[in-house]
Amino acid sequence: YFCYGCLFSSLLWTFLLFIYFNLNWEKYTFSNVPFQGNPGVAQKFQPPVIQSHKWLPEFQQHGTPFIKPINKELKEIELSPELGRIFNEADQEIRDMGYQKHAFNVLISNRLGYHRDIPDTRDPKCKEKSYPTDLPSASVVICFYNEAISALLRTVHSILDRTPAYLLHEIILVDDRSDFIELKDELEKYIDNNQIKKVKLIRNVMREGLIRGRMVGSSHATGDVLVFLDSHCEVNEMWLQPLLTLIKEDHHSVVCPLIDIINADTLIYSSSPIVRGGFNWGLHFKWDPVPVSLLNGPEGATEPFKSPTMAGGLFAINRDYFNKLGQYDSGMDIWGGENLEISFRIWMCGGQLKIVPCSRVGHIFRKWRPYGSPGGVDTMAYNSLRLSHVWMDEYKEQYLSLRPDLRKQNYGDISERLELRKKLNCTSFKWYLDNVYPEMKINGLNGKARMQPPLFMNKNPKRSKILQRGRLYNLQTSKCLVAQKYPDQKGGIVVVKECDWTDSNQVWIYNEEHDLILANLLCLDMSETHSSDSPRLMKCHGSGGSQHWTLGANNSLYQISAGQCLKVIDPDNPKGYVAMAICDGSRSQQWKLDN
Ligand code: LR7
Ligand code: MN
Numbered sequence: 239y240f241c242y243g244c245l246f247s248s249l250l251w252t253f254l255l256f257i258y259f260n261l262n263w264e265k266y267t268f269s270n271v272p273f274q275g276n277p278g279v280a281q282k283f284q285p286p287v288i289q290s291h292k293w294l295p296e297f298q299q300h301g302t303p304f305i306k307p308i309n310k311e312l313k314e315i316e317l318s319p320e321l322g323r324i325f326n327e328a329d330q331e332i333r334d335m336g337y338q339k340h341a342f343n344v345l346i347s348n349r350l351g352y353h354r355d356i357p358d359t360r361d362p363k364c365k366e367k368s369y370p371t372d373l374p375s376a377s378v379v380i381c382f383y384n385e386a387i388s389a390l391l392r393t394v395h396s397i398l399d400r401t402p403a404y405l406l407h408e409i410i411l412v413d414d415r416s417d418f419i420e421l422k423d424e425l426e427k428y429i430d431n432n433q434i435k436k437v438k439l440i441r442n443v444m445r446e447g448l449i450r451g452r453m454v455g456s457s458h459a460t461g462d463v464l465v466f467l468d469s470h471c472e473v474n475e476m477w478l479q480p481l482l483t484l485i486k487e488d489h490h491s492v493v494c495p496l497i498d499i500i501n502a503d504t505l506i507y508s509s510s511p512i513v514r515g516g517f518n519w520g521l522h523f524k525w526d527p528v529p530v531s532l533l534n535g536p537e538g539a540t541e542p543f544k545s546p547t548m549a550g551g552l553f554a555i556n557r558d559y560f561n562k563l564g565q566y567d568s569g570m571d572i573w574g575g576e577n578l579e580i581s582f583r584i585w586m587c588g589g590q591l592k593i594v595p596c597s598r599v600g601h602i603f604r605k606w607r608p609y610g611s612p613g614g615v616d617t618m619a620y621n622s623l624r625l626s627h628v629w630m631d632e633y634k635e636q637y638l639s640l641r642p643d644l645r646k647q648n649y650g651d652i653s654e655r656l657e658l659r660k661k662l663n664c665t666s667f668k669w670y671l672d673n674v675y676p677e678m679k680i681n682g683l684n685g686k687a688r689m690q691p692p693l694f695m696n697k698n699p700k701r702s703k704i705l706q707r708g709r710l711y712n713l714q715t716s717k718c719l720v721a722q723k724y725p726d727q728k729g730g731i732v733v734v735k736e737c738d739w740t741d742s743n744q745v746w747i748y749n750e751e752h753d754l755i756l757a758n759l760l761c762l763d764m765s766e767t768h769s770s771d772s773p774r775l776m777k778c779h780g781s782g783g784s785q786h787w788t789l790g791a792n793n794s795l796y797q798i799s800a801g802q803c804l805k806v807i808d809p810d811n812p813k814g815y816v817a818m819a820i821c822d823g824s825r826s827q828q829w830k831l832d833n
Pocket of ligand 1: 380381384414445447451467470551572575577607
């Protein structure tokens, strides 16, 4: 699943940034001294003022007017198409650069601001539960590298907005030596000006990666419990209490919230199904169904259940226990593997790992990682090699036989970690497989690549209601939108051609999910990276975003994640090319779906 294109573009970016920084060096100063906001009375936070959007006065005044009023029964809050609309070149720049720098729709993220309502995705029975009031206090540790500032601050504010103050000891932000200017002065000023006392900002002098970054953060923490989160999350109603309750009952319990999905294209927050963590012999994390026996307890779907592994980014652990358990392997670099390492360690050394379905936290699932590692090293392989040699006994052969290229690869010094394993008197990997993950097959690779939400999360199990069926007819050219070649060719572009009222390959279906399906085969899909690319026919994924179209006022055909309208580029050109463009209501952008 390694993406060479991403690596190349991140290297190119790093290079450009390097040049830019060398030219502007005096602007940046790094200190190793933790920065803390001015002491003062915590106040109600001001909604951010987003300057470049004067054309949205309502938005500025009220923060989030485009979000439908909260209906707690909704599993998803539908965001208005306005939120992604591209009004001018500046918007387009923010959106396209945003995808390159962050791999999600930063235009929408900025417009959402730092506070927003999200649907309460918990099982209704969770709302009837009560939790003790004398819970341990929490230090939330968030390590970030080149994060979009709006996503980072929305993470921070969602915590401040939805956590009782007496349980929140502090929020520790660890800047892993980000390159982007806004994460320097602007972030510091924001924390300062808004007197967010609970936030401590620590700057790494060198880029350490998320593993050592979290160790730095936790070493500054003084609360009873550490809660780790990624820098692009939003915590939901009553997210913390159920986690702290389990840790209070047993401080050897390490607990994860259920990770909800924030769509990278639309930022829509939606509920995720109940799944737990596993892995495959390539040492990739994967999601597994939860055995029914675990959900049959007296508390049914609200019952915390054991999980063989964690996804890595979102969990709570007693701080003393984290330290006794050996924190993380500080020999691991940048990204990858640490989640399996700590999962194995927890189970093999006397603890337990659970997922708590009544605690919900959303995470932006990006389609690729927008950054690389220094020198382009495959840190996932390096880290996995370390963990397999420390924890997997003879079963490391399962990994190495899949990755024979790694047999000769250096993995640094692991003697301290081997000592730790001895000191903690941990069991064997065989014990772990037999008792914690009996579903694991010993030969043969199964499981999907990590980082994708479980496949069935995206699929829409219900067949969506058809709203309209017919030809998509362009008013300027009087031509119909069709596949350039074959309607069943994935990745094929669409063009306008003479309408043929007998040809069923020209028939589009528009359904309740806002999909446009050609000839009952493929969906009209807009690439997420460049709004200048033309739309293509792709397999219907049923999760909106790049396939969400609205047949709007003015006969426009609006694409929600591109924020633009479909138009015929040149009405006189017989090739009939179409493209996305800023919506202007012109004839070339007018379409009718008709029989
Ligand atoms: O060099 C870096 N320095 C950092 O501070 C690289 C990253 N980071 C930060 C980054 O800004 C982010 O806040 O570390 C955090 C995690 O990095 P992501 O968001 O790029 O990682 P991910 O969400 O793609 O990957 C998952 O796997 C990682 C393996 O090392 C970590 O465990 C992540 O925390 C983890 N994320 C989740 O578990 C969220 C749910 C995703 C799933 C499944
Ligand atoms: Mn993440």
